[in-house]
Each structure stands twice: as C-alpha cells, then as structure tokens.
Amino acid sequence: MGNGPMKIKKRFPWGWVLLVGAGAMALAFSWVQKHAPVPLGLGRPTAMKAGERNPLHSASGYIVARRRATLSAKVPGRVAWLGVEEGTRVSQGQIIARLEAADMQASRDQTEALLQQAELDLKRAEALVKDGVLDRASLDKLRSSAMVLKAQLRYQDATLENMVLRAPFAGTVTQKLTELGETVSPGSAGGANAINAIAILADFDSLEVETEVSEGGIAKLRKGMPAEIRVDALENDAKGRVLKGQLREIYPTSNRQKAVVIVRVAFKDKHPLLVPDMGAKVTFLGDPLLQDVLILGREQVVKRKEGSAVWVLEGGKARLKPVQIRAENPLGYEVQGLAPDEPLLMIPADFKLEEGTRVKPKDR
Numbered sequence: 001m002g003n004g005p006m007k008i009k010k011r012f013p014w015g016w017v018l019l020v021g022a023g024a025m026a027l028a029f030s031w032v033q034k035h036a037p038v039p040l041g042l043g044r045p046t047a048m049k050a051g052e053r054n055p056l057h058s059a060s061g062y063i064v065a066r067r068r069a070t071l072s073a074k075v076p077g078r079v080a081w082l083g084v085e086e087g088t089r090v091s092q093g094q095i096i097a098r099l100e101a102a103d104m105q106a107s108r109d110q111t112e113a114l115l116q117q118a119e120l121d122l123k124r125a126e127a128l129v130k131d132g133v134l135d136r137a138s139l140d141k142l143r144s145s146a147m148v149l150k151a152q153l154r155y156q157d158a159t160l161e162n163m164v165l166r167a168p169f170a171g172t173v174t175q176k177l178t179e180l181g182e183t184v185s186p187g188s189a190g191g192a193n194a195i196n197a198i199a200i201l202a203d204f205d206s207l208e209v210e211t212e213v214s215e216g217g218i219a220k221l222r223k224g225m226p227a228e229i230r231v232d233a234l235e236n237d238a239k240g241r242v243l244k245g246q247l248r249e250i251y252p253t254s255n256r257q258k259a260v261v262i263v264r265v266a267f268k269d270k271h272p273l274l275v276p277d278m279g280a281k282v283t284f285l286g287d288p289l290l291q292d293v294l295i296l297g298r299e300q301v302v303k304r305k306e307g308s309a310v311w312v313l314e315g316g317k318a319r320l321k322p323v324q325i326r327a328e329n330p331l332g333y334e335v336q337g338l339a340p341d342e343p344l345l346m347i348p349a350d351f352k353l354e355e356g357t358r359v360k361p362k363d364r
Contacts, residue, residue, distance in 0.1 A: 036358070037316070037358040037359055037360035038318075038353070038357055038358065038359050038360065039359075039360045039361075039362040040318075040345050040346060040347065040353075040359050040360075040361070040362055041345075041346035041361070041362045042313065042343045042344065042345065042346065042361050042362075043300075043343075043344045043345075043346050044340070044341060044342065044343070044344060045294040045295060045296055045335070045338055045340060045342060045344065046294070046295040046296070046331060046332070047292065047293070047294055047295075047340045048289055048292065048293045048294075048295065049289070049292055050288075050289050050290060050291050050292055051288050051289065052288065052289050053226060053285035053286060053287065053288055053289070054285065054286045054287065054288075054289050054293075054329060055228075055283045055284070055285055055286070055329045055330045055331055056220045056221070056284050056285065056286040056329065056330070057213065057217040057220050057221065057283075057284045057330060058281060058282065058283045058284070058330035059211040059212060059213050059217075059263070059281070059282050059284075060211060060212075060279070060280070060281050060282075061209050061210045061211030061212065061265075061279075061280055061281075061282065062209070062210060062276075062277055062278065062279055062280065063207055063208070063209055063210075063231070063274060063275070063276055063277065063278045063279075063280055064207070064208060064209075064210045064264075064276055064277075065171075065202035065203055065204065065206050065207055065208075065276050066203070066206035066207075066208055066264070067169055067171065067202070067203035067206040068200070068201070068202045068203070068276075069168055069169070069200070069201050069202075070177075070197050070199075070200050071096065071165060071167075071168075071197060071198050071199050071200070071201055072165075072184060072185070072186055072196060072197040072198055073097075073099055073162070073163075073165055073184050073185065073186060073198065074162040074186055075099070075159070075162050075163065075185075075186065076183065076184070076185040076186070077099030077100055077101070077163060077183070077184065077185075078099060078100045078181065078182070078183050078184075079097055079098075079099060079100075079178055079179070079180055079181060079182055079183075079184060079198070080098050080099060080100040080101075080180075081097060081098040081180070082096075082097045082176075082178070082179070082180050082198075083095060083096055083097065084096050084097075084173045084176060084199055085173065085176055086173060086174065086175060086176055087172065087173065088172070088173045089170075089171070089172050089173075090167040090170065090171065090172075090173065090201070091167065091170050092167055092168070092169050092170045093166050093167060094166065094167045095164055095165070095166055096165045096166065096167055096173075096198065096199060097164075097165040097178075097198050097199075098163060098164050098165070099163040099164075099165075099184070100163075101160055101163040104156065104159055104160055104163065105160065107156060108153065108156040108157065108160060111149060111152050111153050111156055112153055114149050115146065115149040115150060115153055118142065118145050118146040118149050119146055121142050122139075122142045122143055122146050125138065125139045125142045126139065165198055167201060168201070169201070169203055170203065171201045171202050171203040171204065172201070172202055172203075172204050173199050173200070173201055174200050174201070174202045174275075174276060175199060175200040176198075176199050177197045177198060177199055177200065178196070178197070178198050178199075183196070184196045184197070184198055202276055204274070204275075207267055207274055207276070208245075208248060208264050208265055208266045208267060209229055209245065209264070209265040209267075209280045209282055210262060210263075210264055211262075211263050211264075211265065211280075211282050212255075212258065212260040212261070212262060212263075213260060213261050213262075213263045214259060214260055214261075215254060215259050215260065215261060218250065218261045218263075220284070220286075221247060221250060221263065221284055222247070223247055223248070223249065223250060224246060224247060225246070225247045225284060225285065225286075226244070226245070226246055226247075226284075226285045227244075227245040227246060227247055227265050227282050227283060227284045227285060228242050228243070228244065228245065228282070228283045228285065229242070229243045229244070229245045229265065229267065229280055229281070229282050230242055230243075230280065230281045230282075230283075231243065231271075231274065231278055231279070231280045232278065232279040232280065232281075233273065233278050233279075234271065234273060237271075237273070239271070240271045240273065243267060243268075243269040243271060244267075244268040244269045245265045245266060245267055245268055245269075245282065246265065246266050246268055247263060247264075247265055247266075247284065248264045248265060248266040249263070249264045250262075250263050251263070251264070265282050283330055292340075293326075293334050294334070294335055294336075294338050294340060295329070295331045295332050295333065295334055295335070296310060296323070296332050296333050296335050296338075296344075297331075297332045298332050298333065299349075300332070300344060301323070301325070301332075301333055301335075302320060306322075307322055307324075308322070308323050308324070308325055308333075308335075309321055309322050309323060310323050310335075310338070310344060311344065311345040311347055311353065312342055312343060312344055312345060313343040313344075313345055313359055313361070316358055316359060317356050317357060317358055317359060318345055318353055318354070318355060318356065318357045318358075318359050319355060319356075320355055321337070321338070321342075322337060323335040323336065323337040323338055324336040324337050343361075345359065
C-alpha cells in the first residue's frame with residue numbers, strides 16, 4: 001500500500017547568513033580602517049631670532065692637537081728609567097725617561113779627574129815660568145792639554161744629556177710606546193709610524209677640530225669666522241653639547257680625489273673631557289640675522305609644480321600649506337608663510353598621505 005507523496009522539510013540557510021555577515025563585517029572594518037584617523041607626530045618650525053648668526057656651512061671631522069710630538073731618544077740605548085704613563089701631565093723641560101749611561105758617566109768622571117790634574121800642573125808651570133825655571137813652550141803645551149780636556153768634558157756632558165729625554169713643551173702623554181728595559185733608537189718617522197719611540201705628547205690647550213670642506217663650500221668661509229662645535233661624545237652633556245669655536249686656518253691645498261679642503265677650527269670653549277680623535281661636527285656661522293627666520297628641514301618641504309608646500313594639521317585633517325623658500329642653509333630651508341607655532345606633520349619616508357586625511361596627533 002502506498003503512503004502518499006513524501007514531504008521534504010527545508011532547513012533555514014544559516015551558512016549563507018554567516019557568510020554574508022562575515023563579508024559585511026569585513027567591508028565595515030575596511031571602511032573604518034580607511035577612514036580612521038592616521039596617527040602622525042607633530043613638530044614645529046625651527047625659529048631663529050634677529051641677531052642670531054645664520055649657519056652657512058657644516059662639516060664633520062675629528063679633534064686633533066696642534067702641538068703634538070712623538071718623543072724618541074737622540075742616541076740608541078736601553079731605557080733605565082721611565083717616569084710617565086698614559087695620561088701623565090708634564091711641564092716643559094720635565095724629564096720623561098733616562099737611558100743607561102753608566103759607562104759614559106765613568107768616562108766623564110775620568111776626564112774630569114784628568115782636567116783637575118792638568119789645571120794643577122798648569123798652575124805650577126806658571127809659577128816656574130815666572131821663576132825662570134820652565135820655558136814658555138812647555139807652559140803652552142800644558143795650557144793646550146787643559147783646554148782639550150775641557151772641550152772633551154763638555155762633549156761628554158752633552159752626550160750624557162742626550163741620554164735624558166725631556167718634554168719639549170707642557171702637555172699630556174697620550175701614548176707610552178716603550179717599557180723599562182727596552183732598547184730604543186732615534187726615530188726617523190713620527191705619529192703612527194714611529195719606530196722605537198718612547199712616548200707621544202700632546203698639548204691639550206691646543207686642541208682643535210680638523211674638518212674636510214667641499215670645494216663648493218669653501219668660498220663661504222673666511223679665516224676668523226665664528227663656529228659652533230658639537231662633539232659626539234658630549235651629546236648627553238648639557239654644558240658641552242654646543243661649544244664655541246673659531247675658524248683658525250684654511251689649508252692652501254686641495255685633495256683632488258675627494259675634492260675637499262682641510263680646515264682647522266680652534267675651540268674658544270674648553271671642556272675637560274675633550275681628547276684627540278673624538279668625532280665632531282662644525283657649523284660655520286655667518287653674519288647676524290637682520291630679522292626673525294623660520295627654518296624647515298629639507299624632508300619637510302614638498303615641491304610641486306605650483307610651488308613649495310608643507311604638511312600641516314588643520315581642523316584634525318592633513319593639509320598642504322604653501323610656503324615660500326627664501327634661502328637655504330645647513331639646517332634646511334628658510335621659509336615664509338608659516339606661523340612659528342604652526343603644527344607640522346611628521347611624515348614617515350615611505351608613507352603616502354592624501355590631503356584631507358584625518359590625523360590623530362601621536363604622542364612623542
């Protein structure tokens with residue numbers, strides 16, 4: 001017997017509902033992400049007041065001592081006494097080292113004894129000549145012998161002095177190149193190429209910065225102009241962060257491979273932590289500014305066909321604000337058209353920003 005037609009019960013399509021819901025949520029999330037405020041940092045233009053000096057050129061270099069000497073002995077010998085270490089401060093003429101000279105001292109003492117005897121013989125001979133007992137020729141021979149011994153004694157004293165090494169000027173020992181008991185000899189090369197030298201002495205009062213300035217920038221510089229010196233090792237020192245300097249010398253030669261000229265900048269401000277070979281950056285300063293100036297970094301200026309502009313925050317959105325570039329210096333561009341407190345957007349290098357994008361200031 002048949003039971004009649006079978007009824008098929010349809011189920012509600014929950015799978016499609018979930019799929020459509022997930023898609024809608026993804027679209028909503030994408031829309032929110034696209035229209036959400038972009039977190040960006042804020043900055044301000046660099047403001048320079050009238051009367052401050054305009055930076056003209058900047059260069060990097062290293063601290064060197066204008067008075068520096070590699071000390072070596074005048075004669076070969078073995079070090080018998082050494083009176084300095086790295087960091088020892090010495091005065092001009094102070095004894096730094098002595099070489100073994102016992103045999104020379106003995107020879108000198110012998111000559112001195114012979115001279116004393118010769119002078120006694122000369123006095124007796126002069127008395128005998130007055131009495132007519134001794135002839136004049138014998139007296140002249142004795143006088144000549146005494147003179148030879150005096151000259152020999154002076155020579156031996158000079159030789160003994162050569163066994164003593166003295167500081168040629170007041171300064172600080174930066175390197176000790178030998179030890180007690182080592183044999184040294186007169187050096188034919190100085191600096192890093194010193195052979196058998198004893199020590200390197202530098203006058204820290206003559207420290208200055210040696211920089212390489214491009215041939216294109218050397219025309220902006222002149223001898224005696226002021227400069228600001230920033231020493232890498234003193235970046236965390238408030239007192240030594242910026243030191244005053246003065247351009248002392250522009251060397252009259254150029255490096256044809258690098259196309260640079262060597263420039264020496266003397267320190268006007270002293271700092272106890274300065275030592276040779278520290279890295280430093282020098283900014284050469286021009287004439288005082290006649291009016292207030294706003295400076296932007298080169299990466300902050302957007303150059304377009306219609307002119308230069310800068311990203312600013314206006315009403316919570318990113319806007320390109322036109323600016324006029326007046327001049328360029330080592331800090332960037334001198335501009336007009338901005339307020340000193342203008343909120344500038346700090347745009348990452350690879351970030352593409354569209355005008356009108358909502359921006360959320362990011363805490364630094």
